[in-house]
Amino acid sequence: MSTEQQSASNPEQLRRVVIDPVTRVEGHGKVTLLLDEDNHVKQARLHIVEFRGFERFIQGRPYWELPLLVQRLCGICPVSHHLAAGKAIDQLVGVDQLTPSADKLRRLLHFGQVLQSHALHFYYLASPDLLFGFDSAMSKRNILGLLEDYPDLALQGIKLRKFGQEVIRMVTGKRIHGSGAIPGGMNKSLTVEERDYLLKDVDDAINWSQAGVKLASDIHLADAAFNNTFASIESGFMSLVGSGGELELYHGGLRGTDRAGNSVFDHFDYRHYHDIIHEEVKPWTYMKFPFFVPLGMDDGWYRVGPLARINLCDVITTPAAEQARFAFKNQAGHEAGAAVQSSLAFHWARMIEILHCAESIKTLLHDPDLLGNDLVVTGEKQLEGIGVIEAPRGTLFHHYEINEDDIVVKANLIVSTTSNNQAMNESVRQVAARYLDGQQLTEGLLNYIEVAIRAYDPCLSCATHALGKMPLQVELLDADGQLLHRLVKNSQGEVRE
Template sequence: MTEPRMIEISPVTRVEGHGKVTIHLDEENRVEEARLHIVEFRGFERFIRGRLMWEVPVIVQRLCGICPVSHHLAAAKAMDMIAGVDELTPTAEKMRRLMHYGQVMQSHVLHFFHLAAPDLLFGFGAPAEKRNIFEVIKEKPELGKRAVLMRKYGQEIIEATAGKKIHGTGAIPGGINRNLTIERRDHFLGSIDMMIEWALDAVKLARDYTQEHEALVAEFGSFPSNYMSLVRESDGALDLYHGSLRALSSTGDLIFDQIPYTRYHELIVEDVRSWSYMKFPFITELGPEAGWYRVGPLARMNTASFIDTPLADKAHAVLKAETGGVPNNSTLANHWARMIEVLHCIEKIRELLNDPDLQGTDLIAEGQRREEGIGVIEAPRGNLIHHYKVDEHDQVTYCNLIVSTTHNNEGMNRAVKDVAVKHLSGQAQITEGMLNHVEVAIRAYDPCLSCATHALGQMPLQVELFDAEGSMVDSRRQSI
């Protein structure tokens, strides 16, 4: 018998932002509790107040250098609503979609090849010095080359539509501030077929891993949950840029469907817990115990009726067949879903590049001014909500952001505990490789921890002072 102890993984590696995991062991080295803690605080919901509505789509991107386009577009959609614009011009709509597909593509490629692939290719327990992108490039140079060039292609799409690869300015309230030149179009068309071929190979790589490791995938941080995403309003198809909200249970039953995203606050509630700066959303009608849900690539594969690009739709059907058409609850299957979305994005990019509307000159629409706007988009990591109110001087008076990683907070914590219990409990000696199993479960969600650390209402800061015997002698609490 040993003394109870706590193991800390700090920081969690190969994710965006700063977080740690604490694992509490009893006297027999059994896991009693394991949690993912978000230890950084960034108060964008507070300091965006007072800024002009025209500035918001540019400012909020500074939340993140990995998914700035997602925040840019979600904020722009909210400002469209405030500007009274319910329908963009064809050129503005398609330029924004092109920007978004480039963003989702490059982000998914970055995560799969650069962050997750070292675990999948070399094993979760491989030496730490082996689990990195440089070793992937060394052992599989062709795969490494594709990883770099595919991400480069997506970033160049962003640059052409937003003005810069990171923190661009392309989307403005009511539209877009540029179109796509013929020269840039032809440049992208020159390698689009190669991108599709590489994406098909990536889907096969992720699918083969999932199927060849069926037993591992089935038990590794996997559990039933609800799922939520946007789907296309007309037919329930996958739509990463716009749509209505759909939520399914773990057995595929509809919880709600085709609900306008402007009503999100009627559907979900954000819970606050003392040990994390990240909130815990749940579906209102189900309550906090049964109402938590997951978002992201696998959630979108579960909720979408079909995909409107042929190659991705065929791949989607294969994924769905793995579970007989009911939702797939396997956390590691997110990687397969992620590569299907890369294929879909490239197919949509090809479709848009051949659309003459991208060379249009009607870029901005106008409408009747409103005081409140809500913009929702499917970011690479899942559903992203931006909600703003402005006053008569065009200054922001209210901001609420619910980002993808926040939606997944409960799911990630359950995955952390599940993996810790299965792979650490009862072990006389816990190795770095064992601990990496816990990180692998977190990485499957591709979390963006920087994006997820915000405050709305009362977010307590609590400091507790303990004496040498472990008794608390003083405590101070401040709400910020």
């Protein structure tokens, strides 16, 4: 902490610097590689060296603050945390079933959220890699480069994201960090004006989404051999599904498969999630490693997110997205019915979900329940609540216990990216083994690792979403753990040794 003068004559003009403490700032990923004597990669680790501590500091707060408090975990998909906490506190006030209006408002909100988050990731962050090449000039590999070379596409992405954000704003009052979910329901419905405002652009949003699906699939299929092997790993999957096995983002039962595609559990009541999912802690990262209990720690890791959802669902309830799902699952060279394991196929799956969201938003906007005023249900207070939702990045668990005075005494959050922790590590290792093995490290090679990590759209933090400026440190160690070579890329995108 420094105070520049003891008694300055113009204190408000002066800069006050407070370092209290220097934190492990969110969003820093570190990759370490272990090599044998022949420079073959023997171990690759993605370290998450940030620590947020939400599970601890929400203890002692009244439960009704949770949806507003925990949404501050993130600025990209706060609505997911808002709604997962909202579902948990519904249980705390003894409510199992919302009114149709409240349920549909939450679903509308969530569709808007998934749409804008996916649009942000695909158009702003991932597409520059896909369109310009993984090791293209760094100055080009960003949204500005995209605007220069593909202006129509870039503008579509920007407008699509804006539409999703406007859906969020109409429901919660703000594009980011609004208020909506309250115990047992929602705090407002849509006015006719708000609904009509969204209806005005919804057909465009569907068209842009369809173009996005085509772009993602065209890119993938243009070099299917590469795209199906890059960072590709064999894993199990998990997601919510609806009662009929349909793609479900807001509420449903858990479906899990092993890496061979066999069912581990299906339509599982998520309130008993602890019977099927445990988390392993490793000393070198703050992120835990969840696994399916029946398969054990070594074999029970799995993937979540768009790829898991599109793989696991039997059908999508909106027609254009269902058509896209069918094309995805029946792509040339792919065994019919098998899960798509390609990590880069996350992008294609993500765009199918965008289309589903846009179609679903249109359907909901024509539903009169959105204008209804029956918004809250009450019940008998309970001391434990578990809310689960399919966030843009995958299945998200919020689990709270409160005391008789309404104060949170225990919290457990399994955030989507955590479920992909082992898979991201595996993908990094695969890329490292294939492209970095014995090589002199370059910025282009660094980006290969980023591309693998980025496919998962991880929320290591918001910095991951910083236009190819993901702070990364890659270290080459020999078999004795001695540092051979290190490259560091800071948050400004500058690479130094």
